[in-house]
Amino acid sequence: MNSKSSSYLWTQLTNSNSPISTRHLISLVVACLLLGFFTLTFAFSPLNGEDYALTAQLDSLSAADRILWIIQRSALQITTWNARFGEQLSIFWLSIPEIFFTLANTLAFFAFSALIAMFAVEEKYWSASRLGIATFAAIALCYVFWPRMELFFWRTTAAGYLQPLVLTLAIALLFHSERARAYSLESNTRVAIAIILCFIGGCSFENIPPALIPYLAILAALRFRRKRADGPYMAAYMAAYLAGWAVLMLMPSTEFRTNWYRTHMGTPPISISYLLHQTAQIINVFLGATKGLLTALALTLIWCTVRYKANPLRNTDIVLLSIPAILCGGALLISPYIEPRAFSIAWILGIISIVRLTDKYIQRHSPRLYTLLLVGLSISAISAASIIFRDYLQFSQKVNARMEFIASEAHEGRCQSGIRIPIIQTNSDIRILNNREEWVRDNPGQISTYFKCKILIEEQ
Template sequence: MKNKVLHRKKCMGILMLTLVVIVTFLFIININTPMMGEDFALISFYPYHEPSSVKELIQMISQRIINQATQWNIRIGEQISIIFGSINIWFYYIGNTMITFVYIVLIPTYAFGKKFKMNNTKDILIIIFSFCIIILFQPVLGEIFFWRTGSSNYLWAMCILLIFALPLRLLYEGTNVFNNKKYIILLHTILGFFAGLTNENTVIVFIVLYIGIILFRIRQREKIFIWIWSSFTTLILGFCVMFFAPSTKIRMRTYNDIFGIKNITINDYFNRALNITYRFFNENIWLVGILAIVTILYVYLNYNKIKQEVIKKKIIVYKYDTINIVFLLASAISAAALVGAPYVETRAFFLIDFFMMCSIIYFSTNMIEKYIKKIGFIIKVIMTAISILTILCCVKIYIVYNNYNKFVKNNELIIEIAKNNNDTDVYISPYKCKNNRILNTREDYLQSNLKYIESYYGIKVFYNMEELYSYNDTNEEFKDSDFKHGVDYINYDSNNDRLQAYGWAALEEQKSDENIISILLKKNDKIYKFETNKVLRKDVGEFYKDNRYDESGFSLDMHNITDIIPKDAYILGICITDNKGINYVTYTDNQIEIK
């Protein structure tokens, strides 16, 4: 008995240490995340004009929030970002670490509909498992959890909405958490207004869930508590303020102008729906796949029992299963609502991702508890593999953010030196690494809106775009016999400063679908590399009688090319990067003159 107690304490100590490591990791990544993109726009003042008192600070923040809410975006996330951008950065580091941990805990809380205790081994394991799923499978991880503007608009806003809706989730299983606690009901009612200001496509999901519980309780002739009506009212009020705000109309009109949208037809909505569906499954392939496998396994293993309960009309035994499915299906409304938006970002699927994770946690945990004795070894192998993959991913995340932070610090040093030398302008390096799930630098936004970074640093800033496209092929692997290619069209339009190229390239007897094809322009020892877009070329596959070449086509359409490279005559080359990252380079007989 004593040994069991000691073993339990030892396990608890290890688990608590793991939680400390998780929080420390999140804190370190936050510290290594510099200002990016819209962060430079969502601030109240610039470093060279800091407020002289707390009163002035509050006035400046308030005025900036009013301007943002009335002129561009009233969502609460924007205002949170402004606040964090105007106070000591350490408040953001600590706050964002804490809210990330809150989000992790909210996943099992919604999945099981109960309060999780930090002195319960099982509860801590589930929290750690939730962290692993986020790290391994959350699309656009960095944009949501580390980038200040992104986390404010999505992570913080989502947590406000989920915390507000938690009593509703518990009510779906018959638990009233308030029990006539008037002051808490008042606070919850006030929170409803701010929850309504979070995001257009997510708030509507909980409005539908509120309507569902009200109709259900009316049908069952059950009492509809006062807090249901009060919080539902303020949620709708906040949503209406956000939806009908003049700034929302301004933002929608601006994006419609950018994308050239004038008269929207039914066919346009249909095409948007197809695009949203494709985007969702393409970006969430891992989460959807895991959810499908876990759900099918769960139903298969419990099929006979579920069938018996259905026959007996006692399916209420599986009410927690049903609740998870109901919330997951309801979250799909947030994707459907995107049909009304002129463009779609992967971050917009964040609510669906949350409820997919809830279902994965719920179904997998139940299966593990039930079959741990029968297939304990297999379960341990799977959990060990997940742990190892999570650790490796965390190491990769740290390396990526640490390297990028050093890169930004170096650019800031270059700017500081230029200012000390009283220079009127300065050239800084663009970040060469491609945006990915872990890190999106948002440099494309800054390059298009240099006024924000110039105002922040107090000097005219240029990005050295030539450096971004410079390429060195000295040590690249080159096998001419393995490299099939053809350039069908290449042209430089000097009037519009536009370079266009069209053709195909493929490694012999290898699939082309995962290859990245780039156009090279070479002049003496100077080489510029431009990544192309994929084009379907079934004619190539038919010619070689090999469908592996069907996706070997490429197209390039570069505008303002002379802003990137000097005017000169260049030899045309092609580079194929395979799925292992190996580059294959060849040069053609084509020559193009940029003049």
């Protein structure tokens, strides 16, 4: 390649004014490749831990009988253990042909990334090309820095957390974006649909709605000062969201599950010393899980502040998002246990902030550096995606081999006496794969119910 053609290619790569530049084309191709990796990885992700408790072997049932089983199983779960909307999604998706769950979850991940892009790019700069690159960046950053990939690839968590998080982000976007809000108000039908979705969103989590409501209220108040006509609708959306959360919290199963965890985990009564200890635990778990994302965010902040004299605090819409992020962590003070994925809102804020800073400052002032960052991010994300796929494929092979062994032993008539199975060991980083074989070891009864066969766990 001669110097003239090289110069032309570099100009195209760094030309942010071109409607479809080479930079945009590369972003599109890599985003599609990463989504392909996502689909394959999820397709190979096997049943893991609690998955077994939320479904059954239903291949012999007709479609009507399968739907009836799902309804009955969901009703039992709502009344006896967990009434969250996401829990019911888990039962549904785990109990229908896997191809539908795989496609739906890929779509959910794309929507998740696109919603992050809509928060990251200032609304006045929204365009197909700008949002497209931001969506690619969100997809790639999730692969490289998201602290717990179980949110995307563990089946129960994908249905129970990722998909309700997509709904939560969509609800927040109604308050964040004038265009999204105007779209929802174009007809009474859309308003009704938005209210129903807000109610369902409120039923999805115990800790997120009370943390998100202050953020929504601030945005609604700011909007009301500029356009009073939107006030009643925004109040209705908030009321529906709060009502859904109230229904979830008032369900007897919610109280029962909370008390069960407190009893079995030996949670002491709330006191000053307990709250101080819990605060230290929350910070420790958060920093331990989030160090990679925090490092990337810190480096981006430092570079933009020093190189471009940027003041990140002037991005008030992003600063306001820190309210639910902090409050979600604070809600863990009274939680009987601390799951890293409870920090998902903070992680989302981290991804949004990185995309905003690079889009607003580096892309504008240093287009060549921006292009290099996109190329580097592409390479890192593809490498991460291949490693993640490898780990889930290896885990799947082990789980499938064990399933085939159980089926073979059952065919030989050994169900009555019991089939002894080993616990599967993995060497994957907890960030990539959360191996829930500990749950399998502790719940042989539920495993036996799933396989319709007496299952015994080999001693380690």
